[in-house]
Amino acid sequence: MSELLGVAVLGAGHMGADHIRRLDRGVSGARVAAVADPDTRRAEEAVAGIEGVRVHEEAEAALDAPGVDAVLVASPGPEHEEALLASFARGLPVLCEKPMVPDSAGAWRVVEAEARLGRRLAQVGFMRRYDAEYLRLKALLDSGRLGRPLMLHCTHRNVSSPPGFTSSMLVDSSLSHEIDAARWLLDQELTAVTVLRPRPSATAPQGLVDPQFVLLESEQGALVDVEVFVNCGFGYQVRCEAVGESGSARIGEDRGMQVTGGGDTRLEVPQDYLVRFADAYDRQVRAWVDATRSGGVTGPSAWDGYAAAAVAEAGVRSLEGGGRTPVVLAPRPQLHAT
Structure with a gap:
């Protein structure tokens, strides 16, 4: 593709x-052709200074706009299924932010629709697979130098939760990245989830179960524990330690700028995921653009989006009902066979 x-x-x-900024300024080979948002004023502000962009209130109008070759879905999660199916109907490749679809039934409908097409069109935005540290950890695990992986110890902290954030969203929104990262790092499906409730932090909004401690079990017996704390107050932190039979490796140590002044030295902690994973987002979108321009699809698939939704649903059931909850997955389609 020359255009x-x-x-x-x-x-x-x-x-x-x-993503609009990234496509316009940070990624070669692509341009923003159309933007859709019910808040058209917000959309106009996002595309200010970008020539040739059409702003629409409705998503399907943007899909049908002149010059549209592909779709990047960054709307709220409940809108993703409709956007994906509409893109498939037009034969348009899609990069869809996580969650692909919040519920597993809807996610499975997306998997089935893609399978009926007989070719992949969707990539799911699990950008940690493009982070330099995660890539190094994945390569180390795949090399066998740590022996068989036994455990992953993970931390996911946010400064504060947005308005309307619910206890279940710690699992089906925040935890979804750890779910996908664990499946990818271990190259195994997850089979059960247990969500434990430490005493709530005083910094959490009234009624929000925060933090949460999650235990994930893999099909080959590895365990993954995750601390999810979305109102820690001090910064955005994501860490992961892999423990194998013959060694361990840890990523995500604070690596911000060190500032000295006023008689002390401090290390700046990222306050936002767009800061911590800026390079990963860039790599992800570049890989998607390059693959799409060459007629292919790369990265996390619709199956990965479905599997993450199924695990998260089991986690929400554990949070609400207590105890260990099995994960039930439909048979994997041939299109997504490993």
Whole structure:
């Protein structure tokens, strides 16, 4: 493909606006062709200074806009299924932010729709697979130098939760990245989830179960524990330690800028996921654009999006009902066979 890839961006909120900027300034081979958001004023602000972009209130109008070759979905999760199916109906490749679809039934409908097409069109935005540290850890585990992986110890902390954030969203929104990262790092499906409730932090909004401690079990007996704390107050931190039979490796140590002044030295902690994973987002979108321009699809698949949704659903059931909850997955389609 010699022409620039024309991308319709669905959603112009925090994530969508960042992707619009990235496509316009940080990724070669692509351009923003259309943007859809119910808040058209917000969309107009996001595309200010970008020539040739059409702003629409409705997603399907953006998909049908002239010059659209592919779609980047950054709208709220409940809107993703409709956007994906509409893109498939038009034969448009899609990069869909996580969660692909919040519920496993809807995610499975996406998997089935893609399977009926007989070719992959969807890539799911689990950007940690493109982070330099995660890539190094994955390569180390695959090399066998740590022996068989036995455990992953993970931390996921946010400064504060947005308005309307619920206890279940710690599992089906925040934890979804750890779910996918664990499946990818271990190259195994997850089979059970247990969510424990430490005493709530005084910094958490009234009624929010925060933090949570999650135990994930893999099909080959590895264990993954995750601390999810979305109102820690001091910074955005994501860490992972892999423990194998003959060694361990840890990523995500604080690596911010060191500032000295006023008689002390401090290390700046990232306050936002767009700061901590800026390079990973860049790599992810570049890989998607390059693959799409060459007629292919790469990265996390619709199956990965479905599996993450199924594990998260089991986690929400554990949170609400207590105890260990099995994960039930449908048979994997041949299109997504490993």
